[in-house]
Structure formats: C-alpha cells, structure tokens
Amino acid sequence: MKWSQVPLGVFQTNCYIIEKENGDCLIFDPGSEGKKLINWLTKRNLKPTAILLTHAHFDHIGAVDEVRDFYQIPVYLHEEEEEWLGNPQLNGSKFFKMQEPLRVKPADYILKREEAFKLGDFEFFVYETPGHSPGSVSFYFEKEGFVVSGDALFKSSIGRTDLPGGNQSQLLKSIHEKLLFLPEETLVLSGHGPVTTIGEEMDHNPYLNGF
Template identity: 60%
Template sequence: MTWTQLPLGPIQTNAYILNNSKGDALIFDPGGDADTLLQWLQDKQITPLAILLTHAHFDHIGAVDAVRDAYSIPVYLHKNEENWLEDPELNRSTAFLGRTKVTARPAEKILHGEQSLQIGSFSCNVLETPGHSPGSVSFYFENEGIVFSGDALFASSIGRTDLPGGNHQQLLESIHSKLMDLPEETIVACGHGPTTTILREMDSNPFLNAL
C-alpha cells in the first residue's frame, strides 16, 4: 500500500489517497478542487472504491459529490454528522465562505460507533475521536502503520474546539485514549499541515504535555 497527501480546497485541507498495487484506492476528506483530484486519479490510473470522511466541515467535503459521481462510490460518515453534508450552516461554509455554500448529498454509509471496516482489500478500524466536532473519527490502518486523524491531532498542535459542537476536554480525552494508545511509530496523517508520528506528538506536542 502507498499513500499520497494532496492539499485541496479553499484552505488547503489535506486529502489523502491510500492505494494498493492494483490501483484500487480509498480517498479521505476530498476538500475541494475536484478537477485537480480527478485528473490526478486519472493520471495515476487509480480507481477509488470509497470516500471516507473524518468529519463533515466544509473544507473536508468540497469535492465529495464530484468524486462520488465520477466513480459511483459510497461515502462513509459518522452518524453524529449525517445531516451536515446538506446543511451549510452545520458544515460551517456559510460562516466561513459567506455566499459560497458548500453542500453534498447524504452519505451512503453511516458509521455507528467504533467498528472494523473492510472495503475491497483495505481493512481499518474506525476510532471515535470527537472534540473538534461531534462526529469526528480517525481511520487506523494497522498493517500500514498509519492513522488518518482529520482535525483531531496535528503536528505540534490539536484541532480547534471553538466551533459549534466542539469540546476541548473531550478532544484531549479522545487523543489520549484513542490516538496515543496506538504504536509509537504510527504515522499521523493530519487534516492540515505536515504528517507526524504518535511518538513525536507524545514527546513534544505542547497541548498534550501540558496535562
């Protein structure tokens, strides 16, 4: 398996593509610039099997419908945010973008709690990591040694919690109980900025070491 980070959309949110040697792939958080993403997939001869959303803020969903329609694939989203895709107030595009409203059709696959997912040859564990938003999840691929954490954990930082549905203490608890329990060498594929590792954040993240 290989993975690629592509910053997309109005605030350069990291989309990730995890693909196998056959060219099958999963897409995480396609935040915008649909034409760029679709052209990249075509150039690399990669065929996505599903879109997995860590959460449904506007900057993570801008290219969802375009990619979903191009490949006739399902979208996965936690139940606590199942209404956010259609609602620009809930996904915060109204607040941040004004007249430019970001929406998408409802997700085909609703995640109810923590579970294991098997999509084609891809296998992962869904970890509930709320705090940045009520339906935030992280997708942990044990065999690949990587977790797609969305906006829960960043390199030397954590997700903001001042948006509706955010909760600072809940986010810290999510990070400590779910992400910090992963193997230290696990790569953290963050929603913004560079990737990091569990060990690096365990040792140097000021938000986590202040406790």
C-alpha cells in the same frame, strides 16, 4: 499499500489517497478542487472504491459530490454528522466569507460505532475521536502503521474547537484515550499540515503535555 497526501483548496486541506498495487484506492476527505483530484487520480490510473470522511466540516467535503458522481462510489460518514453535509450552518460554510454555503448530498453509509472495517481488500479500524466535531473519526491502518486523523491531531497542535459541536476537553480525551495508545512509530496523517508520528506528539506537542 501506499498513501499519498494531496492538499486541496484555499485551506490546503489534506486529502489522502490509500492505494493497493492493483490500483484500487480509497479517498479520504476530498475537501475541494474536484477536477484537480480526478485528474491526479486519472494520471496514476487509480480506481477509487469509496470516499471516507473524518468529519463533515466544509473544507473536508467540498469535492465529495463531484468525485462521488464521477466514479459512482459510496461515501461513509459518522452518524453524529449525518445531517451536516446538507446544512451550511453545521458544516461551517456559513461562517466563512470566502466560502459559498455548501450543501452536499447525504452519505451513502453511516458509521455508527468503533469497529474493524473491511472495504474490498482494505482493512482498517474506525476510532471515534470527537472533540473537533461531534462525529470526528480516525481511520487506523495497523499493518501499514498509519492513522488518518482528520483535524483531531496535528504536528505540534490539535484541532480547533470553536465551531459548532466543538469541545476541547472532549478532544483532548479522544487524543489521549484513542490516538496516543497507538504505537509511537505510527504515522499521523493529519487534516492540515505535515505528517507527524504519535511519539513525536507525545514528546513535543504543547497541547498534550499538560493534560
């Protein structure tokens, strides 16, 4: 199994593609530029089986409908943000002048708890990591040694908490109780910016050392 990082849109939100040798793949956070993402997948002969959302802020969901409709695949989202996809005030698109109000069709499947998950041949664990937003989740691939963390944890930073439902103390709690318990060599595939590791952030992230 391998992963690819595809930055999309004005905010360069990282969409991640996790693929098997047979070409089956999962799409995480298709935030914008649906045609670009579809062309990227087509050139590599990849066959998406699902879209998984770390959370429902507009810069992570902008291409959901275009990609979902093209491949006829389901979308997964945590229940705390079930209403966000179609609500520009909740998904944040209302507050950014460069962004048209965004309304996305409802998710096909709702994540309701932390659990081991299996989609086809893909196996991972869903961690609830709220704070950046109430329904933020992280997808941990233990055997492969990486976690798709959305906007919870970045290289030398953490997610912003000034949008609806944000809570910095809750975010720090999520990071320390869920993410920092992962092996230090675990790759952190963040929603923006470069990939880092759990160990790197334990040692050098200024937002975490004083918690």
